[in-house]
Amino acid sequence: MAGNTVSLPYEEPGIALILVQASFVLLLNVVNSILDRLVYCGLLGQVLIGIAWGSPGAKWLSTRVEEVVVQLGYLGLILLVYEGGLSTSFTSLKANLLLSSAVALTGIGFPIALSYSLQGLVGATALQAFAAGAALCSTSLGTTFTVLNSSGLSNTRLGVVLSSAAMMDDVVGLVMVQVISNLGAGNISPVTIVRPVLVSIAFAAIVPLICYFTVKPLTLVLNSYREAHPSSKLHTVLCHGQTAFVIHTLLLIALVTGSSFAGTSNLFAAYIAGAVISWWDTELPHPTCPTEDKLEKCNEGTVNTTTGGDGIISKPSTDDALGSENRTITPSAPQNEKDGNPAGRHTSSQESETGPAIYEHYYQQAVSRILQPFFFASIGFSIPITRMFSGSIIWRGIVYAILMTFGKMVCGLWLVRIPVSSKSNRLRGLGKKLRLRSIPHIWGKTAKIKPAKSTTSQEGADDTTVTARTNTVPECRPSTSTHSTPYPPKPFSIHPPLIMSLAMTARGEIGFLISAVAEANGVFSSSSTSTFSKESDIFLIVTWAIVLCTMIGPLGVGLLVRRVKALEEKKEREMEGGGRDVLGVWGVQ
Incomplete structure (x- = not known):
């Protein structure tokens, strides 16, 4: 009879089911809010709620409901990663690509190498140790972006x-899923192992090429048409946030x-x-759109709009019929430069069309209140908590954790800046002075080299001369400039390396996913199996x-961020080091 059903009969859920599911959703958000305010790691509470309400705990949620929560949670994970791409800064990404690659390779190599300790710890084979290391070399993208x-x-x-290194780790981890499944099934061939790697590289290489050689020229052509026809239907449609x-x-x-x-x-x-949309928003010029209340008037032709040479749309004054001057609506250049938006890019009238604004308007509430909590709760569903509390399993699991x-904490060493002694700084400064004095013709005439005090003591000194002199002689620049020396005069701080290390943990x-695939394909089952459980010891x-790493990492990051914010507030109150971030160069946007 069930197979012939053409529709789902509507049945009113019982009050017990309503209370269980309502308490599940409400507590996921309440616990997240409380822990986020305290230690910036509300996701841990969501994992614990998943353990308590799901199969590992009280089993208040049916298996069918858990499956739906897992599916919706994974949709939330996709949108979380997408949001991470939207927040990508391409200037920082290009400047730190080698550093991110080094961090990612360190986070992959050390856990796999240290996993071979399982051969002595639990009698694992080399293949089983490799599979365990593959599971532990990944970094949780959902946890990373949430933190x-x-x-x-x-x-x-x-x-x-951090986000780019975590992404690289997860790409390698997901490639490992294919490798482990093939190893377990005995179906080992170069094609099945190399294909995920090559496809990932192809996506990372082909998409930017398409953007640069196809999307960019088409956008510029479209911009020219929109600037030439500001009242056209196409321009009006593209100015709507729904279109974006x-x-x-x-x-x-x-x-x-x-x-x-x-x-x-x-x-x-x-x-x-997400990264493509961020690139399109920030790296390409866009014509300015009229405000929403003027879009209908533009369609009807009641507002005569013109476009200046810089691509900014302007509107004639209502007194143009009397011969008065046109008034052009343009944002001030200094404000654009201050905000980091060159002329021709998105202004306040277009902020509703950018990727982050669209995400916040259409996705943010559903993701933050429903889909993201479901994702972390689904992690709790996967933890066999009742079968993990065997004496030999506990101490071996803690040692391995x-x-x-440690395998991920090593990643933070790439961010450690060793403080340079004052003697080394004096030697470096002396060498720079000697080098400049030996070739003065490169920097300008020596007659213009003046001590700093002589320029400030002249009451009527010409500003242009002072500026030229400052730009001509590097040692006349302020010592606090971040470009004057690769070692900024900021106090040595271990907060950035620790945040990096714990977030990667x-x-x-x-x-x-990798460990479950390895267990399902029999990779772990050949070792000695615990007499108290169906799962293998490994x-x-x-x-x-x-489990321990997923809890230690966000909790540690939350405590460190709380410490950093407290130090920033203290500096702000005491007016010491004003304008300088506690994280140093790593806190710069």
């Missing part, structure tokens, strides 16, 4: 390095779908989709490490 957003570090240099929403969503769906069929990570494709934490969804030990 960055809640701490306000997503747009900083530290956030860019449709285009952004179609791009995201297309890349995610294409990556899934091609054999690479759909999370990687979601990040690329310590090793895996969280494993989360990809780690559970699987339970790996699960312990993933």
Whole structure:
């Protein structure tokens, strides 16, 4: 009878089911809000709620409901990664690409190397140790982007390095899923192993090429048409936020779908989709749109708009019929430069069309209140908490978790800046002075080289002369300039390396996925199996490490961010080091 059903009969849910599901959704948000305010890691509370309400705990949620929560949660993960791509700063990304690659390779190599300790710890084979290391070499993208957003570090240099390194780790981790499944099934061939790698590289290389050689020229041609026909229907349609929403969503769906069929990570494709939109918003010029209340008038032809040479739309005054001057509506150049928006890019009238604005308007509430909590709760569903509390499993899992934490903590060493002694600074400064004095013709005439005090003591000194002299002689620049020396005169701080290390420590969804695939394909089952559980010992030990690392990482980052914010507030109150971030160059956007 069930197979012949053509529709789902509507049945009113019972009060017990309503209370369970309502308490589940409400507590996910309440606990997240409380922990975010305290230690910036509300996701830990959501994982614990998933354990308590799901199969590992009280089993208040049915298996069918858990499956729906997992599916919706993964949709939230895709949108979280997409949001991370939208916040990508291409200037910082290009400047720190080598550093991000070094951090990612360190975070992959050390956990895999340290995982071979399982051979002595639990009698694992080399293949099983490699599979365990593959599960622990990943970094939880959902956890990373959630921590960055809640701490306000997503747009900083530290956030860019961290998010790009985590993305590289997860791409490698998702490639490992294919490798592990092939190893378990005994179907080992170069094509099945190399294909995910090549497809990932192709996505990372081909999409930017398409953007540069296709999207950019088409955008410039379209801009020329819109500037020449500011009252056209096409210009009016493109000025609507709904149009941007449709285009952004179609791009995201297309890349995610294409990556899934091609054999690479759909999370990687979601990040690329967000990065493409960020590039289009910030790196390409766009004509200014009229405000929303004038769009209908533009369609009706009641407002005569003209476009200046710089692409900024202007409107004649109502007194033009009497011969008065036209008034041009243009944003001031200094304000654009201050905000980092060159002339011709998005202004206040177009901010509603940018990727972050579209995401905030159409996606943010659903993701932050429903989909993101479901994702972290689904991680809790995957933890076999009742089968992990065996004496031998607990201490081995803790030892392995310590090793895996150390394997990711090493990544922070790339951000450590060793303080240089004052003697070294004096020697460097002396060498610079000697070098400049030996070739004065490169920097200008020696007659213009004056001591700093002589320029300030002259009451009527010409500003142009002073400026030229300052630009001509490098040592006349202020010593606080970040470009004057590769070692800024800022206090040595271990906060950026520790934040990087602890944020990379969280494993989360990809780690559970790889370990589950290895267990399902029998990679872990050949070792000695615990008499108290159906799962293999190695699987339970790996699960312990993933759980502990996923909790230690966000909690540590939250406590550090709380400490950093307290130090910034203290500096602000005491007026010491005003305008200088506690994170130094890593806190710069």
